[in-house]
Amino acid sequence: MESDWAAWLGIILRFVHVLAAIMWIGDSLLFTWMEFHLIKPSGQDPDTSKLGSLDMLHGGGVYHLEKRVLKAGEIPSPLHWFMWQSYTTWLAGFVLLLTLFHSGNGSFFLDATKTTIPGWVAMCLSLAGLFGGWLLYDGIWRSPLRKHPWLALLVSLLFLFTAAALYNQIFNGRAVYLQIGAMMGTLMTANVFFRIIPNQRKFLAALEAGQAHDLELGKQAKSRSLQNHYMTFPVLFLMLSAHFPQLTGADWNIPILVVLVLSLMVIKWLMNARQHFHDWLPCLGGTFLFSCAAIFIFLTLPRALRPPATPEQIQIMAGRQLFLGKGCAACHMQGTSALAPDLYGVFGTTQQLTDGTTLLADESYLRESIRTPQTRVVKGYAPAMPAYGEQLTDQQIDSLVAYIRSLAAPP
Numbered sequence: 001m002e003s004d005w006a007a008w009l010g011i012i013l014r015f016v017h018v019l020a021a022i023m024w025i026g027d028s029l030l031f032t033w034m035e036f037h038l039i040k041p042s043g044q045d046p047d048t049s050k051l052g053s054l055d056m057l058h059g060g061g062v063y064h065l066e067k068r069v070l071k072a073g074e075i076p077s078p079l080h081w082f083m084w085q086s087y088t089t090w091l092a093g094f095v096l097l098l099t100l101f102h103s104g105n106g107s108f109f110l111d112a113t114k115t116t117i118p119g120w121v122a123m124c125l126s127l128a129g130l131f132g133g134w135l136l137y138d139g140i141w142r143s144p145l146r147k148h149p150w151l152a153l154l155v156s157l158l159f160l161f162t163a164a165a166l167y168n169q170i171f172n173g174r175a176v177y178l179q180i181g182a183m184m185g186t187l188m189t190a191n192v193f194f195r196i197i198p199n200q201r202k203f204l205a206a207l208e209a210g211q212a213h214d215l216e217l218g219k220q221a222k223s224r225s226l227q228n229h230y231m232t233f234p235v236l237f238l239m240l241s242a243h244f245p246q247l248t249g250a251d252w253n254i255p256i257l258v259v260l261v262l263s264l265m266v267i268k269w270l271m272n273a274r275q276h277f278h279d280w281l282p283c284l285g286g287t288f289l290f291s292c293a294a295i296f297i298f299l300t301l302p303r304a305l306r307p308p309a310t311p312e313q314i315q316i317m318a319g320r321q322l323f324l325g326k327g328c329a330a331c332h333m334q335g336t337s338a339l340a341p342d343l344y345g346v347f348g349t350t351q352q353l354t355d356g357t358t359l360l361a362d363e364s365y366l367r368e369s370i371r372t373p374q375t376r377v378v379k380g381y382a383p384a385m386p387a388y389g390e391q392l393t394d395q396q397i398d399s400l401v402a403y404i405r406s407l408a409a410p411p
């Protein structure tokens with residue numbers, strides 16, 4: 001029953017998280033699109049409060065939109081605010097992350113070939129990244145560096161990629177991508193909560209008090225909004241990366257992450273620049289091809305030299321390679337048992353089979369499950385797993401079994 005509740009909670013949280021994220025990112029994309037398409041007022045217009053206007057065809061009519069500076073005491077009503085999509089996305093995502101910790105006590109994040117630290121340490125490191133990341137990023141963009149946005153961006157990205165490389169020392173590849181996505185998502189919501197909305201509240205309060213529209217506050221809010229906007233594509237990709245085990249589990253997963261984040265930001269920038277940059281489309285195509293080629297090279301490049309490992313570790317690493325390379329990971333996705341049983345912690349547990357019997361999941365059972373999965377089928381699943389007996393050598397099956405054994409068990 002308990003696992004039923006967890007499963008239901010997981011379904012609801014995931015759906016709310018994705019739905020709110022679509023609404024939020026949709027807004028971010030539309031508002032930035034409008035910003036880049038505003039037509040500046042002609043010099044003859046006596047009304048200097050106008051910043052620009054725009055006509056958009058939709059739903060059988062034309063929206064005439066005007067952006068302007070407000071005069072003291074002149075606050076339109078009703079005035080629409082945009083923040084709840086962002087808060088909802090983050091809250092649902094954060095609770096989801098906590099359920100992942102809860103289900104495996106942090107072991108969901110770890111990689112047995114890299115570390116033996118306990119799960120709760122992984123959990124603390126992950127949370128420290130979410131909150132520490134914000135303090136660092138916010139510090140950069142409040143320091144004098146913000147006067148040089150390109151430099152501030154460079155420093156922020158350097159910290160982000162360093163964090164990815166450090167997490168990769170202990171986390172498994174999938175968890176590293178998720179962690180970096182969650183860190184960027186946290187920056188985005190914290191931008192809304194701590195900087196954008198308070199700044200807007202402040203300038204509205206000033207207007208109400210009869211003071212002039214404080215453009216500096218608006219500018220700061222706009223700069224953070226724009227940073228959020230450029231994070232949308234990379235965050236979306238990282239959040240979906242559980243479906244791309246080839247990338248997350250690659251030997252060079254961190255350089256691949258760097259290429260992905262940078263190219264998606266450049267692509268968004270080129271899309272925004274199309275009004276004034278004639279060659280945006282060929283450049284966009286070029287960025288796409290270049291990043292695909294770079295990722296392809298990283299996928300084929302041999303593994304970097306690591307300090308010599310023990311024979312067991314080497315076998316586990318070989319097993320992990322096979323697990324990714326032979327497509328096992330596509331069905332046996334870590335953290336979910338939707339398509340196939342989650343193999344985390346399976347070793348040494350009692351398995352319920354479709355024929356009503358139970359059996360200890362020991363090495364010989366694992367071997368048989370890989371060679372001829374149809375012999376004994378796990379309860380609740382169709383006999384959908386292909387037989388690998390012909391495709392894999394005994395040595396390869398031994399490596400796979402060693403890898404599955406190494407997957408940390410939930411407590």
Ligand code: HEC
Binds near residue numbers: 329343369376385
């Ligand atoms: C097409 C999806 C698919 C692929 C690919 C696949 N499996 Fe499976 N696997 C399943 C399903 C479904 C089950 C549960 C039914 C059964 O026992 O046959 C399963 C069961 C297992 C079990 C028994 C798990 C338990 O809880 O008792 C092991 C071990 C296993 N697979 C390992 C592997 C390995 C190793 C590979 C790659 C060489 C692999 N699988 C590839 C779908 C898949």
